[in-house]
Amino acid sequence: MLELNKIYQAKQKIADFIVKTPLAYAPFLSELYKAEIYLKKENLQLTGAYKIRGAYNKIANLSQKQKSKGVIAASAGNHAQGVAISARKFGIKAIIVMPESTPLLKVSATKNLGAQVLLKGDNFDEAYAFAINYAKEQGLIFIHPFEDELVMAGQGTLMLEMLDDISDLDTIIVPVGGGGLISGIASAAKQINPHIKIIGVGAKGAPAMYESFHAKKALNSNSVRTIADGIAVRDVSSINLKIILESVDEFVLVDDEEIANAVLFLLERHKIIVEGAGAASVAALLHQKIKLTHRKKIAAILSGGNIDVQMLNIIIEKGLFKAHRKMQINVTLIDKPGALLNLTDSLKNANANIVKIDYDRFSTKLNYGDAMISITLETKGKEHQEEVRKILTQKSFDFYETL
Template identity: 70%
Template sequence: MISLNKIIQAKRNIDGFVAKTPFGFAPKLSKIAGADIYLKKENLQITGAYKVRGAFNKIANLDDNAKKCGVVAASAGNHAQGVAISAKHFGVKAIIIMPEAAPLSKVSGTKALGAEVILKGNNFDEAYAYALEYAKDNNMSFIHPFDDELVQAGQGTIALEMLDEVSNLDYMVVPVGGGGLISGVASCAKQINPDIKIIGVSAKGAPAMFESFKDKCQHNSKSVRTIADGIAVRDASQITLSHILECVDEMVQVDDEEIANAILYLLEQQKIMVEGAGAVSVAAILEGKFEFKKSAKIGAILSGGNIDVQTLSIIIEKGLLKSHRKMIINVTLIDKPGALMALGDVLRSTGANIVKIDYDRFSTKLSYGDAKITITLETKGKEHQDTIEKALKDAGYEFTQEF
């Protein structure tokens, strides 16, 4: 495990630059879980994610010659911004290699912090391979996102802050991608209190570390696919796996649907915006992925908040449909004056609010003289939608509903 002295020294290095983020009690989530849940809000970090801790600590430890030559990093986004802002602080040139599919918000954010961005590869691992070559060819220092003790020690400072505020935590729930965060956090927590249970949470669409933990040997994946792009790592690291096997008590998985639900829950109920990777710890709690005593004190790390706006929009739309607050119906009408008004009167009588209407009379699937109407409604729950369906049937309308 990473020595506690290295983590304490990392805390000294980052103090004054990296924010000490809030670690607050979550009453609504606690009521649902039946335990005391505390949220470590790294989404409020200066770059919107915890990664700046490890990046700053690593660059702070470079010698003057290495700083003069510059640094290279590979990242899906959050490590990129952490390296960029840290390099800028020390006056060091930074080249960041990002996957071609990296969210625009993370690419733009990295450039805005003064780094040069090169897009290369279909995923993190392909970007990583190119970054290693680039660093070697240009005599620059490679800042690894997780396979580096100084980086891991920087991430471990999160546990120091959590235990400083709630010293009697029973569990820490930690997102897992490459394993740098949980290596540092688990190493720190277990040395301070060996009785703390460390729960790692990975995305089902990036199963390498979960499978490696389960079988106690390194596994790689053929591909990854998850909305939690911050933990979408294809191959397991032998270095971080060794720390995980030593310090982590349990690993669980959450799928994209569960991650999306957690994002929406945090946004609505906790007024917190997180990205997919940042939501996995809460998803594991909401979905009951691990067992705990009802009196337990649980610290969950929200690792980042740099969510792509388009992804957030899709999650919100799907969430409104699933929670019966939005309803989309398709109705075929005879295309004549007053037909749409009559349909509108039926919907008005139910108290439904029409927010969008699409009127199509040119589809080849329609009979001559018909029109297909797609109506989007704001509704007040399942009972309200049942009322709408009954009113339409009673009025003689045939319809289908989109989910």
């Protein structure tokens, strides 16, 4: 494990720059598990994610000669912003290599912090390979996002903060990609109180660390695909895996549907905006992937909040359809005056609000003299949608649902 003293040193080193984020009680999750569950809101960090802790600690510990060379990092976004803002603080050059699929929000935010951004590769690992070679060519100092003791120590300060707030926490749930965050947290926790249970949560679309944990050896993935881009790591670090095997008690996976549900849950119930990786810990709780028997005080890490607005919109819209709060129907009508009015009157009687309507009379699938009406409705749940279907059937409308 990482030496506890290094984590305490990191806490002192970053104290004047890093936000001490809230550890807030989560009433809905607590009721679900009949326990006290708290959310560590790293989405409220300076750059919207925990990564700034490790990045700042690493750069702060560089010699003046190293700083003068400039730094480079590979990142899907959060580590990038952490390195960029830390480099700016020390007045040194920063180059960030990002995968080409990185959300625009993270690219723009990194540039706004003064770093030069290079988009290379389809995923983190390809961006990482490019950055390593570029660092050698240009004589830059490479800041690894997780395979570095100073970076891990910075991330471990999260655990010290949480124990300062609630000294008797007994379970910590941590999103896992490359393993830097959980390595730092678990190292601190187990040396302070060996009885604290550490649970890692990975994305099903990026299962390398999960599979390596259970196989007890490094097993890389061929590819990764998940909405949790912050933990979409293909290749396993043997250094981080060693610490994880020593100090992590349990490891579970959540899929993209479960992650999306957690993002929407946190937005609706707790008024918190998080990215996919940041919601992974809550996804594991919501979908009961974790057994918390005899565990009374649990902290779930919300590792980041830098979600792309378009992705958030997709998650919200899909969530509304899955929750029976929206429905889309296609209705075939005789194309004559009053036909559409009869349909809308029926929907009015069903107390369903129309939010979108399209009228098509030219489709080759239609008989001459017919029109296809596509309508998106706001509804109040499963029973309300059944009432809409019942009324349309009673009125003899020819309809079918598309979503």
